[in-house]
Amino acid sequence: MKMDTSEFKDVFEAEARDYLQALNQDLLQLENNPDDSSVLNEMFRAAHSLKGMSSTMGYQELADFTHQMESVLDLLRVGELTATEEINNILFKTIDILELLLNKTLLNQELPDISHMVNQLNVIIKNKGKYIDQTDIEISAPSSQSGQSNLATISLDEYDLETIAQARIESFDALEIYIRLRPKTLLKSVRVYTVFQALEQVGTIIKCKPSAEELENERFDRDFALILLTQEDKSIIEKLINNISEIESVIVSEINPEHKKETEGRIVKPLETRENLPKSTTAASSAVKQRTTPLQSKGVFADKFTRVETERLDNLINLVGELVISKTQVMEINTNGSTEHVKNALVQLDRITTELQYAAMKLRMVPIKQVFGRFPRLVRDLAQAHNKDINLEIIGEETELDRSLVNKIGDPLVHLIRNSIDHGIETKEQRKSLGKPPQATIRISAYHEGSHVLIKVADDGQGLDVESIKRTAIERGLLPSNYNAIFTVNEAINMIFEPGFSTNDYVTDISGRGVGMDIVKNIVESLSGHIEIESKTGQGLCVTIKLPLTLAIIKALLVKCQNQTYAIPIQAVKESLLVNSNQIKTVSQQQVIVLRNEVLPLIDLAEFLGFAPSSHGDVLSVIVIESQGVKIGFIIDDLIGQQEIVIKSLTDVLGDVYGISGATVLGDGQVALILDHSILTKGRSESIG
């Protein structure tokens, strides 16, 4: 009966990822302090726990590979191996492969061929240390079928007979005991040890077959036999052994003394078993001493945290959202003329609901540490690859923001860091000749500002190379080839955000895919955020990303169109206008107006949404929406106003509806669809030209 572990898969994943993260962090620490035994112990423990969890889930490849890593860590821990740069690099690689294995395993995908890495680890284990675990070797190579069940009677020599005879005088019986272990018994030798331990309580074992040494090294299949001198009845012995786990069968029989020759002589102490087993345990206890140096806990899984399925959390937040809406309804009904009592109760309800809403929102908040945690490793790898010396400072990793944001902001930040190291930071030699400290600094910081989170990636490199950006822009056809005017830093900044501009001529094994700054900007804007670059030539670059604290509640502008209410995220709305119909001109079949010397295309929202164009009066309500640098005026029926709305996603039944990013329930119970501003302007820019 295998344990059903499928229901624990999520917990497994979360915890496994924590361990991988911890391994990465510890390894970075180890790199700086190669002799720090507490870090090594911590790593060993992480690998060990991961191994146990993986095997419990039945993820054998993951467990086996983790075991190899653990063996290497053990060598390091006991000082048989030194954490050289080479070893560290291999360990980093190992963690990466573990992560890959984990991902593939969780997705039930085919596992990659990792034999190369396995060999590499094996070489380390074999050459530099003696920690080779017998039991584990047997797992990989199925145990030899020697010593299979044909168990011959234990042959007794003169010494044995003497011993038995002497024992009989002292009214000890000699029992011959055959024991068969269950198939697939794990740690057979230890199981045998428990049998010996139990029997030694009630008597003396004078002989066993296979020999104690063979038993200890597990050079036997499932059967073994022994001779016990005891005063206990054989049924008691039987019961005693049967109460040990994993024993399939036991046969106890008395050795018939009549058959044995009685000889006189001294009692020998032929306790082969006694001599051998305790020896191994002394060796073991010294090993244990090494293993039990006080381990420091990081308290990652301390009791003060509970892991909750994200789905449940979202559910709760949804319900709270409903409650807030329903509260608003009740408040609206009751404003006119109600008793003091009802009013007081309502005020109370209002307060509690608001607090509840706040508390629920807090649940979605996670420290940005989750994202920042992988940067030390990234910076280390990149710095090594580019032969640069970089000190990474991380500030404010406890800063909290919405979980959904945390998941999405990682890639853009990685890209920024890559850019810094690839383009911003000079080589050690360059830095020296510029009079800068050879070690460069990248500072990643996060902090709250009002209802926003600010994330900064700053370096002390050379800043934007304006000339190079200008050249590239001309090459990519973003600037006319005869562009001669002065190209300012600000123009350079705007240029790198242009789609199709990407100065990366590099393809390294780490960066690989080259996403441009335009993609970074798009992602940030899709999160209702904002990105800003500050460049000081020769002194460094600072990129600031400003994100809202949460995406679950947003400020939106409510508008009417075809008697339907729509919500538009407020940050996309630049302004609202009243336009006289005679101001509208038609340029290449597109209605436009001129607004402050700029041509603004006009689109009827109803038409955009697929309704028949509505007839408006002479004065039109227009809202100007900007996304990704494109401005469009949308003609609407009516403007309702600003409001905070709780975003609800459309269910899977509807799937992705073009132009709609979600829905919200208004105070009066009506549903308003939320327009996706990035799509509103998309595809229009070309046709408008």
Added chain:
Amino acid sequence: MAKTVLITDDTAFMRMTLRSVIQKNGFQVVGEAADGVEAVKKYVELKPDLVTMDITMPKMDGITAIREIMKIDSDAKIIVCSAMGQKPMVIDALNAGAKDFLVKPFDAQRVIEALNKAIN
């Protein structure tokens, strides 16, 4: 009355899997401990009939915890939980007073057998 069990393991995942198996088989899990120190503390507090004890744990390892518990209650029924490759430690744990041992990956039947046998 159902026999009570205290589960000790430093990973929440292992505690969860053990808990589910143990509870499905008529035992009552009265507590969980994430390290040896906690296990000793909870043993005194909860007086469980049985304890499952992981070996490699922060603060205090399982073997030390077994010794500490045995000092307090020489009748304690402790089952040590080990992973592959911990043979010397398992033997140490048995010498320290553990009644039985389990090897990860756990097999539900084995877990229950060990608990039942330890209680007798």
